[in-house]
Amino acid sequence: MVITQELHRGRLIDHIHLVVANLDASRRFYEAILEVLGIPVGGGAPDYFWADELFVSTVKSPVAPGQLTGRHHLAFQAKDRAMVERFYKVGLGQGGKDNGGPGERPYHPGYYAAFLLDPDGNNIEAVYHGSADRSPPSVKITC
Template structure:
């Protein structure tokens, strides 16, 4: 694994937690840690470590989405991509690309959205249909 963990900034951790709880559930990911400042997400498995953190920026400045920055999350199936994307849009996320095959690589099935703070995410399945 190349990445140890990822952090997305949020102005409202409670709203972000509600959003990500819905979006990540179809991927088998849940909040494994939460307090008033941070929420950490990891696999829905005993003893799993958080690999995605949502929090206010450490420097105390406003959270902002980086132009050109995107976090891509793995999905085991196209149905997971569809379900997580639908949850994101239903929870107030903004569409950046509906689920479907892309020309990037064989079997590259993806969907794109922005969260409540404007962070861009992708959901990607590379399995055959």
């Protein structure tokens, strides 16, 4: 009997944002380990850098909006603005705390997001990037 597994990558997590105390040390660390994985590091700003869906910044960076939690920032992909708004409303109703209501953000044109603090203080985001063509909706892996 052959068992087939089907996994999809690239549908749930939009990005992860880490706020760090020592950006230079973090940059050295991530550049080294990501080089091994073949993932280039970008961003030459003095207060942040990125690699693919990972963003790393200082606490004072404009890319670290909202209340500093000292924990993690996790962003989920939304299919449209209405989904971002539902995420925010439902999350508030289930004990989430406002960390930036639904609205456009200055990261790029069409970036529409909402931020909630979960019960443990993690900064949870839902983001819709505006209308655009995606290369595949996910990477399908069949084993």
